[in-house]
Amino acid sequence: MTEDESLGARIRRLRLDRGLTQREVAEPRYTRAFLAAIEGGVRVPNAETLAHIAGALGVDADDLRHGRPADLAGTLSGELAEARRELSRGRTAEAAAKADEVAELARRYALPELQCRAVHLAGDVALHRGDVGAAIQRYAGAKTLLEQHDVTLRAAVVAREAYCLQITGATGEAITLLEAELRAVRAAADPDPDAQVRLTSALVYTFLELDWRERARRLEREALPLLPRVRNREWLAQFSVTIAQLRRDHDLADTERLLGEALAIYTSLGLTREIGICQWAHGYVLRRVGRVREAADRFEQARAILDEVGAVQDLAGATLELAEARRLDGDLDEAERLAAEAADICRRTLHQECMAEADRILGRIAGARSPGSPFADELLSAAADRYEESGLVAELVTTSRLLGEQRRAGGNVEGAAESFRRGLLAAARLPEGGSL
Numbered sequence: 001m002t003e004d005e006s007l008g009a010r011i012r013r014l015r016l017d018r019g020l021t022q023r024e025v026a027e028p029r030y031t032r033a034f035l036a037a038i039e040g041g042v043r044v045p046n047a048e049t050l051a052h053i054a055g056a057l058g059v060d061a062d063d064l065r066h067g068r069p070a071d072l073a074g075t076l077s078g079e080l081a082e083a084r085r086e087l088s089r090g091r092t093a094e095a096a097a098k099a100d101e102v103a104e105l106a107r108r109y110a111l112p113e114l115q116c117r118a119v120h121l122a123g124d125v126a127l128h129r130g131d132v133g134a135a136i137q138r139y140a141g142a143k144t145l146l147e148q149h150d151v152t153l154r155a156a157v158v159a160r161e162a163y164c165l166q167i168t169g170a171t172g173e174a175i176t177l178l179e180a181e182l183r184a185v186r187a188a189a190d191p192d193p194d195a196q197v198r199l200t201s202a203l204v205y206t207f208l209e210l211d212w213r214e215r216a217r218r219l220e221r222e223a224l225p226l227l228p229r230v231r232n233r234e235w236l237a238q239f240s241v242t243i244a245q246l247r248r249d250h251d252l253a254d255t256e257r258l259l260g261e262a263l264a265i266y267t268s269l270g271l272t273r274e275i276g277i278c279q280w281a282h283g284y285v286l287r288r289v290g291r292v293r294e295a296a297d298r299f300e301q302a303r304a305i306l307d308e309v310g311a312v313q314d315l316a317g318a319t320l321e322l323a324e325a326r327r328l329d330g331d332l333d334e335a336e337r338l339a340a341e342a343a344d345i346c347r348r349t350l351h352q353e354c355m356a357e358a359d360r361i362l363g364r365i366a367g368a369r370s371p372g373s374p375f376a377d378e379l380l381s382a383a384a385d386r387y388e389e390s391g392l393v394a395e396l397v398t399t400s401r402l403l404g405e406q407r408r409a410g411g412n413v414e415g416a417a418e419s420f421r422r423g424l425l426a427a428a429r430l431p432e433g434g435s436l
Helices: 007-017 022-026 032-039 047-057 061-066 072-088 092-108 112-129 132-145 151-167 171-186 193-210 213-229 233-249 252-269 272-288 292-309 312-328 332-349 352-369 374-389 393-409 413-427
Strands: none
Touching: 007 022, 007 032, 007 047, 007 061, 022 032, 022 047, 032 047, 047 061, 072 092, 072 112, 072 272, 092 112, 112 132, 112 151, 112 312, 132 151, 151 171, 151 193, 151 352, 171 193, 193 213, 193 233, 213 233, 233 252, 233 272, 252 272, 272 292, 272 312, 292 312, 312 332, 312 352, 332 352, 352 374, 352 393, 374 393, 374 413, 393 413
C-alpha cells in the first residue's frame, strides 16, 4: 500500500489478497461490472455501497475509505498511553516524538480524536518542561480538532487550558472557562460523568487557590454520586488528591485514605510524576494541620521524584512548600536557599502565583533577620502586587497584613496603615457569590 493509493486500487488489492473474485465481492446486491468500475476509478461508491464492499472484504468501512492499516486506531491509542507513561517518568523527548508521530498518522488516516489526543499530549510535554506558551499553543490546536460529541476529550483539553491561564495570573478567566464548560456538559441529555469529574477537579483546585472553600465543597458534593460511573482511573485519582486537600480541616484520617487510594491508582498506572504530586499533596495537608516536620519529609520525597522526572512547574511548587516548612521550623538559611531556587524556576516559567509565594517567603525571612528591613518591604510589596494581579484575594489579605507588620516594626507607621488598609479592602471582596 502507498499513501496515495486510490480507493478503487485499495479495494482491488484487498480483494486479490483474500483470493476473491469481483462477483463474490459484489453479489448479491451489485454486479461484477459495477465493482469493476469502482476498482477502475470510474465510479465512486456511496456509504451504503462501501459498507457492503467492506463487509465482503472483512474490514471496517472507514478503514477501507481512508486506507488505514488493520486496527490502526487501537495501535495508536496504545502508543499514546505508553507515551503518557513515558512523560510521567520524565522521558520527555521520547514522549514528544511519539505524540508527534501519532498526530501525523492520525491526520493522514482521518482519525481526528486520536490526532487531538496526540496534540493534547504534546501540550502536556511542553507544560511538563515549563514552557507554558508552547503548551497553550498546543492545547489551542487540540481544540480545533475536537468533534462535537467528544465531551470527555474536550474536558481534558479545557482543564489544561484553564490551568495555563491560572499559571499566567488570569485566574478569573480560568474560572469562567471551566464553569462555562461544566454548565455545557451538565446541560446535555445524558451528562458525561468523566467530563464532569475532570472539570470539577480543575475548578476545586482553583477555588482552593482562592480559598473559596465552601464553593469547592459544594462542587465536591455534586460530583460524589458520579464517581462509580467514571471510567478514567487517573481522573478518579486526581479527584481524590484534590478533595483530600479540601477536606484537611475536617478529618485527617479520611484525607489520608483518599491520598492512599490515589497513590495506589497512580502506582498501578505507572505514573511517576503523579506519585510525586500525591506526596506533595500529603505534605500540604500535614503542614496545614501543624505537623510541619512530617510535612517536610513528604515535600522532600515529592521534590526528589519531581526533580528526577523534570516536572519543572511542580518542582517549584513543592520546593516552595518545603521552604515554608523549613522557615516554620526555624531553619532560615535552608528556607532561603530553597525559596531562591524556586524563585529562579518561577521567573523562567512565568508562574505568577509561585513568584508571589517565593517573594513572600523571602520577605518574611528578611524581616525575621532584620525587622523593618527595606529589602523585606520590597519583597512583600512585590508579592502583594502579584497576588492582586492574579486575583488571589485571600493571599493578598495575608500578605498585606505581613507587610503592615513589617513596616510597623521598622517605624513606618504611615506605610503600615496603608498596607493594613489595602488588606481590609481586599478582605471585603473575599465572600464569593454565584453558582454554576
